Structures are given as structure tokens and as C-alpha cells.
Amino acid sequence: MSASTPDIIRPYGDTTGDGMVQVSFTLPVPHDKRAEGAARQLAAKMGLEPALVVHAKAMGPDFTFFVVYGSAKHLVDLRDVTVVEREFPLLSPAEVNKAVKSRLRRKLVVVGACIGTDAHTVGIDAILNVKGFAGEKGLEYYREIRVVNLGAQVLVPELVARARAERADAVMVSQVVTQRDAHLHNTMTMSAAFREAYPAGQVPLLVVGGPRFEEGSAPKLGVDRIFGRGTTPAEVASYLVHALTTRSAAAAVPGSPRPGGAAAPSGPDGRKQR
Amino acid sequence: MSASTPDIIRPYGDTTGDGMVQVSFTLPVPHDKRAEGAARQLAAKMGLEPALVVHAKAMGPDFTFFVVYGSAKHLVDLRDVTVVEREFPLLSPAEVNKAVKSRLRRKLVVVGACIGTDAHTVGIDAILNVKGFAGEKGLEYYREIRVVNLGAQVLVPELVARARAERADAVMVSQVVTQRDAHLHNTMTMSAAFREAYPAGQVPLLVVGGPRFEEGSAPKLGVDRIFGRGTTPAEVASYLVHALTTRSAAAAVPGSPRPGGAAAPSGPDGRKQR
Amino acid sequence: MSVERATLRLAGLSGADHDRVPWVNHLVDAVRAEVGLEHGVTPPVYDALRRGEAPDLLTLAQRAASGSVHLRLPEGREAAAARSAARREVGRGLRIIDKQRARRDRLVKRHGDPVQRPWIYLIVATGDIYEDIPQAQAAAREGADVIAVIRSTGQSLLDYVPEGATREGYAGTYATQENFRLMRAALDETSKELGRYIRLTNYASGLCMPEIATLAGLERLDMMLNDSMYGILFRDINPVRTFVDQRFSRQIHARAGIIINTGEDNYLTTADAVDSAHTVTVSQLLNEYFAKEAGLQDWQLGLGHAFEVNPDLPDSFRIELAHALLARQLFPEAPLKWMPPTKHMTGDVFRGYLLDGFFNLVGAMTGQGILLVGMMTEAVVTPFLSDRDLALQNVRYVLNAVGGLTEDFHPPRDGFIQTRARQVLGEAVDLLTRITQEPGAAPLLEAIADGTFGLMRRPANAGKGLDGVVERAADYDNPAATMLEEGSDR
Amino acid sequence: MSVERATLRLAGLSGADHDRVPWVNHLVDAVRAEVGLEHGVTPPVYDALRRGEAPDLLTLAQRAASGSVHLRLPEGREAAAARSAARREVGRGLRIIDKQRARRDRLVKRHGDPVQRPWIYLIVATGDIYEDIPQAQAAAREGADVIAVIRSTGQSLLDYVPEGATREGYAGTYATQENFRLMRAALDETSKELGRYIRLTNYASGLCMPEIATLAGLERLDMMLNDSMYGILFRDINPVRTFVDQRFSRQIHARAGIIINTGEDNYLTTADAVDSAHTVTVSQLLNEYFAKEAGLQDWQLGLGHAFEVNPDLPDSFRIELAHALLARQLFPEAPLKWMPPTKHMTGDVFRGYLLDGFFNLVGAMTGQGILLVGMMTEAVVTPFLSDRDLALQNVRYVLNAVGGLTEDFHPPRDGFIQTRARQVLGEAVDLLTRITQEPGAAPLLEAIADGTFGLMRRPANAGKGLDGVVERAADYDNPAATMLEEGSDR
Numbered sequence A, B: 001m002s003a004s005t006p007d008i009i010r011p012y013g014d015t016t017g018d019g020m021v022q023v024s025f026t027l028p029v030p031h032d033k034r035a036e037g038a039a040r041q042l043a044a045k046m047g048l049e050p051a052l053v054v055h056a057k058a059m060g061p062d063f064t065f066f067v068v069y070g071s072a073k074h075l076v077d078l079r080d081v082t083v084v085e086r087e088f089p090l091l092s093p094a095e096v097n098k099a100v101k102s103r104l105r106r107k108l109v110v111v112g113a114c115i116g117t118d119a120h121t122v123g124i125d126a127i128l129n130v131k132g133f134a135g136e137k138g139l140e141y142y143r144e145i146r147v148v149n150l151g152a153q154v155l156v157p158e159l160v161a162r163a164r165a166e167r168a169d170a171v172m173v174s175q176v177v178t179q180r181d182a183h184l185h186n187t188m189t190m191s192a193a194f195r196e197a198y199p200a201g202q203v204p205l206l207v208v209g210g211p212r213f214e215e216g217s218a219p220k221l222g223v224d225r226i227f228g229r230g231t232t233p234a235e236v237a238s239y240l241v242h243a244l245t246t247r248s249a250a251a252a253v254p255g256s257p258r259p260g261g262a263a264a265p266s267g268p269d270g271r272k273q274r
Numbered sequence C, D: 001m002s003v004e005r006a007t008l009r010l011a012g013l014s015g016a017d018h019d020r021v022p023w024v025n026h027l028v029d030a031v032r033a034e035v036g037l038e039h040g041v042t043p044p045v046y047d048a049l050r051r052g053e054a055p056d057l058l059t060l061a062q063r064a065a066s067g068s069v070h071l072r073l074p075e076g077r078e079a080a081a082a083r084s085a086a087r088r089e090v091g092r093g094l095r096i097i098d099k100q101r102a103r104r105d106r107l108v109k110r111h112g113d114p115v116q117r118p119w120i121y122l123i124v125a126t127g128d129i130y131e132d133i134p135q136a137q138a139a140a141r142e143g144a145d146v147i148a149v150i151r152s153t154g155q156s157l158l159d160y161v162p163e164g165a166t167r168e169g170y171a172g173t174y175a176t177q178e179n180f181r182l183m184r185a186a187l188d189e190t191s192k193e194l195g196r197y198i199r200l201t202n203y204a205s206g207l208c209m210p211e212i213a214t215l216a217g218l219e220r221l222d223m224m225l226n227d228s229m230y231g232i233l234f235r236d237i238n239p240v241r242t243f244v245d246q247r248f249s250r251q252i253h254a255r256a257g258i259i260i261n262t263g264e265d266n267y268l269t270t271a272d273a274v275d276s277a278h279t280v281t282v283s284q285l286l287n288e289y290f291a292k293e294a295g296l297q298d299w300q301l302g303l304g305h306a307f308e309v310n311p312d313l314p315d316s317f318r319i320e321l322a323h324a325l326l327a328r329q330l331f332p333e334a335p336l337k338w339m340p341p342t343k344h345m346t347g348d349v350f351r352g353y354l355l356d357g358f359f360n361l362v363g364a365m366t367g368q369g370i371l372l373v374g375m376m377t378e379a380v381v382t383p384f385l386s387d388r389d390l391a392l393q394n395v396r397y398v399l400n401a402v403g404g405l406t407e408d409f410h411p412p413r414d415g416f417i418q419t420r421a422r423q424v425l426g427e428a429v430d431l432l433t434r435i436t437q438e439p440g441a442a443p444l445l446e447a448i449a450d451g452t453f454g455l456m457r458r459p460a461n462a463g464k465g466l467d468g469v470v471e472r473a474a475d476y477d478n479p480a481a482t483m484l485e486e487g488s489d490r
């Protein structure tokens, strides 16, 4: 089975190529034959064929819940999958400290916060606090990193002010609540505020994290990098070293694009700087 | 909320129009970042946007299981849903008996079986045996219906022979096993054999049942009607009365199409009779 | 500060200006600016009304907002007159609360209480009251006995209570008087339909705890989340403000016949559920103490605890059983609130559904009072309509099919479960002993400042809302506080 | 008839013609046609070989298929010579079985047995041996201790055993010697990888029960589904044929050290699990009786029972506990096989996952020997790869987190559980009494004919495969039967 996977694959139920997928959803219609037909229509639009509505249950008079199994006709082309591979080497704390010392010649300053009304600090604390995450110590533990953790429900202006005051090299923001895209709005507000407050090219590195950001959406949100589920402190520290040292090198060449794949100069709307 | 539902609806998570859907599937690739990208690609092809891969788990070295939540961009148009509404009135046993007596003037003969290698008799027994289903007595209980239940794993030639011998008005076939489309193959073999064995227009009513037939596929399978999950004996009895009496009426007009929506003279391939 | 605003609300002042700033805020701010709050807000206010600065409270507040009234601290007879006017008006508010309580009693008698224990408690959290309502009704139809409307993120740090029906909360719906009223009315309808009184819950917490408690009393909410230290520890609200607000709120709850729900579950979302099991016990004991002090009865103490032990731990389920039994035996008369796994829930919704099943089983086997129903999508989204429906199906199966296991469940005295329970109790006693041995005038405040709870240091002179804390003057008067203390209504 | 074919298989005859008709079928048919089978197949066959009709068994079978050999019943010394030749050759087969058993013992010693009870039993059923293999290996890696390869629908009614590696089964994979070999080899590899001996299971049932049992012994399968009445009741196979075949098969199993799994679960898929609980007990007792008669030891008796009570019934879980405990106590030494809900599973896979969790709990709490892992998609499809993975995760959680509940589980003597168990036992005894009181020579056959079991009437002179039943002549000889009876190997 293993060895080389083909380029084109399909979901696997119990036979190669069967395409089998399980789906569940609610439709805002009373449970009757029309509802089941509507469920089949949706399944067909999702590309399931054949699709079997194996469970349908009225939830009160106005809604019906469905479970559907079916064969997805789509092919997954692995060649089209763009993986954001780690664009930097993973360093040990000692290596991080050494790199910061030799390249920055001063402590690296990180200011972190949960912004907006979000009060979920466990994630950012896992990255910043000494205690750390998954057996790795957090950034506070690194001798050459100075961490200012502002905690929860920090307002954006407050964060900007503090970042300036601390001469932050990097700003780390956590967003866990995603209902109504709160995390996206807050992140964009934050990045806009930083671009407003700092001269072009001098904005600190903007890093956001949280379990439910879409991979690859950093440019759209105006930040330098996104970290998702299961991030460990060492990854973040290594990234900071990589990004800041490449940047300081690049800064020598005026007009050169900012480092970090995600920080390509133009966002989807064609202009990153507002 | 209730009153009149709009014509165009979307799946409902917790807000009207949010389109939220849950999906799970396995991809035949090792669990790594590429696999997660592949899962996102599939979700996108299914029309989920944004789609969040909320769970990914290696199942051995070659497979990964995913749970995805996302907003399906598809609209469900209720006007396009064709519901096969019951095309006949639901009768009580007494009414069925009366109708058979007055219109056929003899007992209605039904021959039933699980064909092929299928040995799941609970479903057809639920329809045919006195004991019945969901509180309704089965067809054996009807004074004017004579039931010949052949049981499990009946070969098609045997079924045809018996149907002829008993001068069956209707043949009832159950198919529960669906792996590799066994139910479809067996049904098509059966209907072909009957068309072969009988003069055109004299084939008994061919009825199949089972929990996993697709609605609306009767013509494709060459049968007169399909009954699905949760069918009750009274529905079947009422249908028989309806179909047979309409048919005997129609038979008086030579060349007129056979009754029962599903029995339209041409299948999808343009010819019902082979 | 919010205590004063709550008092004005009892006196009938409601509504907000076109910027949605409530009139109670305007008026209290004006009093604070002109006379200070150390004497209470009502003396200057009723003095001004007596002096004809405005025909009624609302107009007074409006004029105060535009700076066009003169406020002063009345003295002597004038003070006495203002006091008695205030008492009369505030008494009206208390009588509404009393009436609502009586009405609840009548409705419970008419529609009936849930047949089973634990009561089934479900959350709605769409952010839009008009989506919340049908979802709550659907949940009740499927078996929920208690509906909790989760608050929008951030509301706890607002120093005012928003006004009107709201549709724009994030991950929860704003607690407003109008939202309370709409939901209670909808559930009254549903109670009638179902022949079972459906209870409604919200949160008396954050900077406006006393006002929200008051609104809950006025609008006949039936339960309120109300923890003695949650705001301090998890919202960094000033400890003194929290204890002051909490006392007033709990007096209101006592008066209104509202069951409080405490927040011990929160400790376990950040700390480990095994290592910190005893902090739950300590917090329950403190919550009980403060509740009794405020006049709450045993039946009103929905002390909290939660199923948060790492499910990969050997015997994790039996550890949960031990913890749940301990709480049950320590507070035999209280309707304990048993809360589902959250921290160890993942995107694997199937596994989540299973864990919730075993959580339900602990709830049934240990005779919990209120079962907060777990959602398989806990780690993903605020609950979908279907999540609730599936979750209730889970609860029903477990209560109905497995619940009777209690008959066969007899943990031996020296077995795993009883040993574990004794260990947790021992650790709790040790911690309490350590707290009482803190040096200083207020050992609990010192302990909080030292980071005894949840590893968070919260000094008494810091935290949000500190500037709303005012030391009482000798002549401080608050008719609401007085009447609540006396149990009088006019 | 299949007994005779099995004997030839022991003597080393295998393979099939280009129409896939096995040579054992050709040869047995030829003997039947020319001399009849009442004397056994080996006398004419070894007589023909001695007479030089063919150089070896295979060639003889090939020539017999084309009608070009002469067969006769040897008499006197010739008969004795044929007998001893047959015994020698059949002995080889038995010695292979003995060697495989010794090999199993060695491998178990080397890799080890599962650490926990119950053993975890999983099904694969793709229909294609080459899909089955990686799925079985994946399942073992995730924790399965026993892999069962489900058979294609219809195989049980084939009067021959298909040949070679097969990829075209419906809802199961054909049981063939080559498929057995391939899967056993793959699992040997996996056992080594995991340091745990993974057992393999198939079905000795249907018209070829004795041959399949023989192949299982030759290819070192470790367990076989083998019920004394399943074929009669659920496949309408002639009762006499079934009992004859069953006796031979079980002797092979006894010899091969194979654990049998009986099929009491099947009663409950058609009958109600509460009303018919006692039929399970009766069937277990009968299976035990016939098994002992055939020489099986207690540790080889995987007597079956299942979690099929309607989950909507109040206390359904505790009824299951009562039934499972009863079986446990009646057969304390047997590795009981506990089977998951199937009938009441629906397309609601979430609910299914929960039910399976509580099924696992009964298995753990009552100390079952073998746990057939339930699948959330039971009502939908034969298991997906992911279904098995999720199901194993379910089992692991329950055994690890909840399993210890046994310590706290003490159903009181007059409580619900013990009362229910006594009731079922009483009904079982009544039924057995009624059976023994049947008039006629063979009360069990009469009872079966009367529809005592599963409401199906199966007269002794009807059913599939009847024409393969032959009454033995006085000089009937079957060296396999003799040696199995004697326990000898040459």
C-alpha cells in the first residue's frame, strides 16, 4: 500500500476509489418527503453520487437533521496541494538564544495579547509562559527573548501603544473565538492599526495564532504569519529568529520585499499597505 | 419560523443562511501537512467555503481520517425537488379486500422472495407475514390476497417459474445487501428474466423493496415500483390494488401505457422492453 | 457603582439615550461628579425630584445627562424625606420581583417541574435573540428543562447594560432587559405547550453584576450564573468590587427565588482536573458560605463542578465518579450543577459524543441536580441546532437506559473511588487551613492576591472596575440594600 | 458428503479444474456415482490408487473428472490395504494440523497474548482479499486482537469450496485455502511488528463446514464461527447434514486448538432480545454439550450472546447487564463472545457510536472473553476503514477509563439485575424440559421440526444439502474420523 501514493486520489471507504464520504447537516424545512428530496439535492450539488440519505429526523416542526453517505465524484489532485512547509529550520532554545545574540545583538522583544473581547489565553500562554506546551518551555524561558504578555481582552490601541513603548520586534496575537468571523475582523483591525501607527517598513512582525485560522490566509489578514492548532513554542521561536534576521538582512537592500512566504508584498486585493 | 418556507434554502448550523455542514472521510495518504491540504481541496470541491479541518488522525501509515466543518455554498431550490408522492390512496385491509373482490373477482396472488444470495428476510417478512410491521398486519392477513413467500436466496429462474405456476399478479422482491451494487444487479437480472419469460404486457407487477434503493430509480431497474425504509404493509397492499386495477382498466385499451408513474414505457435508455 | 445603578433600576429607571448609554449610567455618573457616591445615589436623586428638578426619574436622568440639573446632598429633614421617597419607589421594584417569584411558583404548579433529576440544562449562543428564541424552544421540546442564553464575549467588561433586543453578539447574546423579557415570554409559551415549566438562565457577572441580577429578578429569570470569585480570577475585575457586587446580587437572587450556578468548572479549564480537584471543593465551600450570608437557601445553591479529567488517563471515569460523589455528599441539599467535558474535547465529534455519554452517566449515577448538556462540537463551534438535538438524545438514552445503575453501584470503602474522594477532601481542608492562616486583615483577599486560586495573583487594589469602588460614608443609604436585608417590601 | 471431501483434503488433495470445480468434488462425486458413499470415500479411492489407476490422488481426481477411471469397493485384504494407505495419507494432514497448533503455541509464547480481557475482535468485509489484508493489518495496529474475515453472501450454500485468492465477494470475502493462507501470513507479519499474536477467524458453516474447518486447521486459523444449529435455522440446511458435519468440524477444531464462536446473536436479530433471551441460554447449553461431545475444551468455547435489547426500553442497559452476567456465571471457564447491537442501529451514526460505547461497557463490566467490536455504520454499509478505527478508539476509552467500574458493581440479590437473570434462566430450563419431553426418537430433531427455535420449522427430511446426506453402511470407514476419535496421528 505505502511506497508511492498516486497523484490523483479519492476518499476511501473500504475499497480504493470508492469515494465514500459521510455528511451531516440540518435543513430549515419540516421533515417530510420534500425535505428528503432537498437533502438529496444538496448532496448531489456537493458531488455525491450516488448519495443515500441514511437518517432523517425532525427537530421540531421547522428543521430536519440528515445523515448522508455517498460517493464523492471529485478527484483530489495531490499535485495541486500547496503545503506551507515550515520555511525555517527548527532550532533548540540554545540555538535561538545564540542566533538572537549574534544577529540582533540585543534581546528580542515580544509583546503578546488576546485582543478584542476574546479571553481565551490558554493558547497564547502556552506559547509565551515559561510553563510552555507539549513538553516545550515557552518563550519566557529563552534568555534572549523578552516577553510582555498583556493577557486577555486587550484593546488594539492599547496593544499598539505598548508595542511602541516596548520597541517590540514582534507582536503576537491570539484569537480563539471565531463565531461571525470575530477572529478575522479583529486581526484585520489590528494589522491596519499597526500599519497606521508605524512608518512603512518598520511595523513589527505581526504573528497571529489560534485553532481555526485558514492556512494561507496571512496575506489577506495583513499579518506576517499564522500559527494553528498544536503549535509549539519552539516553532514560534525558530520562526521569529528566521523572520527577524532575514528581515534585518533584507532591510539593508531598500525596497526589497519583506521576508516570510506569507508576507508577499501584495494581498489578494493587490495592495498590502493601505 | 414556520408558516411558509422560502423556496431557496441553505443548510442551517445556528443562523439562517450559514450553510454549515459536517463532513468526514478518509484519504489514502499518510497524515502530514499535504494530507490536510488534500482534505481542504476535497472540501473546496464539495463546495465548502470556508472549510475547517477540525480533526485529522493517522490510521496506520497509509490513511488519514478527517472531520471537516464548513459552509456549503450551494443553494437548495425546493422547487426543483421532485417528490414521489404516494400516487394512490391509503386503504384499510377491509377496503383492499373489497376492491380486490369487486375489481379482480378473484384472489390477488403475490409471490415474494429475497433473490440472489441475499438472506435478509426480515424486511419482506415484515410486509408479507401475518405478523406485519409497525403495528400493521402483513399481506397474508388480507382475506383476498394469496401470498406465496419463497424466503431467502431464491434464484431468479426459480422465482420466474413459481410466479408463472402461481399465476402471480405481483412479484415482490427484497434486496438488502448493497455492497458493490448487488441490489441493483440482482434487480435488473430479475426484471430482464420476467420480460423474457412473459409475453409483452403480461409481465406481473414487479415490486422491489429494501432500505437503500434510490428513490426514482424504478424505471432504470425495469420494475414498476420501489419501496424503501419504513414501508408498511398497508402501503404495499394499497399500491397493489391501485396498480392492478388501473392496469386491468388500461388493458382494455390496447397499446395504452402501463400504469404507475414509474412504469413509463421508456426507461432512461429509451426502451423499456428489451 | 453598579449597585447604585441597580437601585435606580429597582426604582423604575430604564432605557438609554440614542448612543445606547443607559439613563441609569447618566444619572449615577452625574451624582458621582457633583456629590460623590459615598452617600448612595438615592439621597441626591430623590432630593432633586422633591425639589422639582424634574417631574420624574427618567426626565431627571435626561436632564442630568445634558448637565442641566442641580444635584446636592440633602440634609436633615430633607434627607429623611428623600430617603423615604426613595424607599417607596425602590420598594415598587422589589414588589415586582416578589410578584414574579409568586408568578413562577404558580406557573410551576400549573405546568409542573421536570419529572426526572438531573434537570437538563442547555445553552443557546447564536448572538441573535431572534435566532436564540426558536432554538431555545426547539431545545425545550426535545427535553431541555433549563435554557441558558450565553452572553456575548466582552459584555462582562462593559460598565453598562446594553438596551433593547439585540442581534449582534459574538459567541453569545447580550444580556439586556428586553432580551430577558422576550426569551422568558417565549419560554412561557413553550412551557404551556409542553406542560412543563421551562427555566431560563443568564449570567450575573462582570462589571454590571448587580444590575443584571436585578433585571433577572424583574423579568423572572429562574437561575443565574453567579460565582463569588469568577470575575476576579477570570476577568481580572477588582476583588473588592466583585465581593460588594456579589453580595447585593445574591441578596436579589435570594429574594427573587433564583437558583445561582457557581463556576467551579472554570478552574479546570486552565488547571488540571486531577491536581486541582480540591480547588473545586474549596470554591464550593466559599460559594456556599457567601451564599448563605446573602440569604440564599440550600435549594438555591447550584454549586458547580465538571467532568474535565483527561480521558486518556487510566480510570479517568472513576476519578470523575469520585469527584462527583464527593460534591454530592458534601452538599446533600443543593441542586449541584454538573458540567460536561470541554478542555479535552477535540474536533473528533464522534469521540466527543461518546465522552458526553459517559459524562451523562456520572451525572445520573451520582444524583446531580442540574446537568449542563455537553456538545459534540465543543472544540469547534458554538452549538449548532443539531448538536443540541443529538446531545439531548444522548442524555435521554443514558438517563433512561443506564440511569438505574445507581442501584448496583456501591463503591467499596477502601476501593479506588472512596479513597480518591477522601484524598481530595483532605487536600481541600489543607488549602482552607492555609488560607485562614494568611497574615493580614482579610485572609481571603490576601490569598487571592497571592495567587492561591488558579495561579492568578489578583491584588485587592487592582483590576478592572476599581474606579467604580467607593468607600461608604457614615450616612450611606441604599433603600434596596436595607429592604433586602430586612426582607421588607415598602 | 463434505466430510468425505474434507477427508480427501486431509489426504492432500487440493486445487480445482479450470471451471474452479475443486478436485475433491470431482472425486467424491465419481465415487458416489460408481460405488456410493455409504462405505466412505477412501476405500474406493485408495483401492484405485493401489491398483494403479493413477500415480497420485490429484491425477486420480483429474481422471475421475473425465470419467476415465474405474472405481470399486475393495473387499477383504484389499480393503484392509486401502484402509491402511488411506490412514497413512490422512494422518499426514492431521500432523500438519498438529504442527500448526504447535506453531501457534510457539508464536503466542514469542509475541504474547493480548494484555487485556476481553480480546478485541474486528471484522473485515471488503469482498477482496487484497483490500482485506491492509485493513486487517491497520485494525491490528489500532488494537484488534482477533480479525474475522466475513464471508461473501451465498458461500454457505455453495456445495464446494472456491479456490485461490479471490477479489469478487459480495459483502464479504470467499473462504478459500489461499485466502486463509494469505491473511494468516500477513497477520503473522503484523504480530511480529506489534509483539502481540493476532488471531484470525473465519466461518465453518454452510454446506462445506467440514472442509472449511479442515482448511482452517491446515492454515492455522485460530477461531472459527461454528454453531450447532445456525445452518439449520438461518440457512435452511438439512438438520441431519448439519449435525453430522458439525460433529466432524468440531473434532477438527478440538484437534487444531481452534476456539469456536457460536451464533446465538442471530436469534436476536429476528426475535426480540427480551422475550427470547432464554433461547440464547438454551442454545449456549446445546452448543456446550455438542462441543464437549466433540472433544472441545472449555477454553475453546466462545459461546455467543449479543447486546440487542431495544435501546428505547427503560433500563435496557441493565437488562443487557443481566443477560451478560447470566452467561458469564453459567460458563465461568468459557471465553464468551459478546456481540454488539445491530438490529437497533440506524443511520444515525452518532447514536450508534454511543450505543456501541455502552455495549463495550457491558463487555468490560461482566468480564467477557471476546468483544466483537460494533460499528457506527452498522445500518448503512459493511465497515469502512475509519469505522473500525473509531470503533477501536471507543473500545479503548471504555476499557481504560470505565472498565474498573467492576469494582463498584454489586447488583443486589433482589435487585433488578439478579431478578432478571433468574427469570431468564427459569425460562431456559422450562424450554429444555419441554424439548426433552418431545415425543419421538430424537427429541431435538423433533423440536427443531416443530419450530421451537426462532419460530422456524425445519423438518429432518428437508432443507438444502439433503441429497448429500448418506446413511453409513456397516463397513463405513473414514480414517480421519477414526484418528480424530482416537487422538492418534498415524
Ligand code: B12
Pocket: A117, A118, A119, A120, A121, A122, A123, A124, A126, A127, A133, A172, A173, A174, A175, A176, A177, A178, A179, A207, A208, A209, A210, A211, A212, A227, A228, A229, A230, A231, A232, A236, C125, C150, C151, C152, C153, C154, C171, C172, C234, C266, C269, C270, C342, C343, C344, C345, C346, C377, C378, C379, C380, C381, C382, C383
Ligand atoms: C478553556 C476554554 C475557555 C476558558 C478560557 C480560559 C482561559 N484563560 O483561556 C473559559 C471558561 C474562560 C472560556 C470562556 C468562554 N468561551 Co471558551 N473554551 C475553552 C475551551 C474548552 C478550550 C480552549 C483551550 O484552552 N484550548 C487549548 C489551547 C492550548 O489551544 P489553542 O487555544 O488552540 O492554542 C494553540 C494554538 O491554536 C496556537 N495558538 C493560539 N493562540 C496563539 C497565538 C500565537 C501568537 C501563536 C503563535 C499560537 C497560538 O498555539 C496553542 C498551542 O498549540 C474551548 C473548547 C475546546 N475544547 O477547544 C472553548 C471555546 C474556545 N470557548 C468558546 C466560547 C464561545 C467561550 C465564551 C465566549 C462563551 C460565553 N459566551 O460565555 C466564554 C467567554 C470567553 C471570552 N470572552 O472569550 C467557544 C468558541 C466558539 C467559536 N468557535 O467561536 C469554544 C470553541 C467552545 C464552544 N464550542 O462553544 N472558555
Ligand code: B12
Pocket: B117, B118, B119, B120, B121, B122, B123, B124, B126, B127, B133, B172, B173, B174, B175, B176, B177, B178, B179, B207, B208, B209, B210, B211, B212, B227, B228, B229, B230, B231, B232, B236, D125, D150, D151, D152, D153, D154, D171, D172, D234, D266, D269, D270, D342, D343, D344, D345, D346, D377, D378, D379, D380, D381, D382, D383
Ligand atoms: C438482521 C440482519 C441480519 C440477519 C438476517 C436475518 C433474516 N432472517 O433476515 C443475519 C444475522 C442472518 C444477517 C446476516 C448477514 N448480514 Co445482515 N443485517 C441485519 C441487520 C442487523 C438488520 C436488517 C433488518 O432486519 N432490518 C429490519 C427490516 C424490517 O428493515 P428492511 O430490511 O429495511 O425492510 C423494510 C424496508 O426496506 C421495506 N422492504 C424491504 N424489503 C422489501 C421488499 C418489498 C417487496 C417491499 C414492498 C418492501 C421491502 O419494508 C421493510 C419494512 O419497512 C442489518 C443492519 C441494520 N441495522 O440495518 C444488517 C445488514 C443488512 N447485514 C449486512 C450483511 C453484510 C450481512 C452478511 C452478508 C454478513 C456476512 N458476510 O456474513 C450476512 C449474510 C446474510 C446474507 N447472505 O445475505 C449488511 C449489508 C451491508 C450492505 N449495505 O451491503 C448490514 C447493513 C450490516 C452491515 N453494516 O454490515 N444479517
Ligand SMILES: Cc1ncc(COP(=O)(O)O)c(C=O)c1O
Pocket: C151, C152, C154, C155, C156, C203, C204, C205, C206, C225, C226, C227, C230, C235, C261, C262, C263, C266
Ligand atoms: C460563573 C460564571 N460567571 C460568568 C460567566 C460568563 O462569563 P462572562 O462574564 O465573560 O460573560 C461564566 C462563564 O462560563 C461563569 O462560569
Ligand SMILES: Cc1ncc(COP(=O)(O)O)c(C=O)c1O
Pocket: D151, D152, D154, D155, D156, D203, D204, D205, D206, D225, D226, D227, D230, D235, D261, D262, D263, D264, D266
Ligand atoms: C454462527 C455463524 N455461522 C456462520 C455465519 C455466516 O453466515 P453464512 O454461513 O451465511 O456465511 C454466521 C453469520 O454471522 C454465524 O453467526
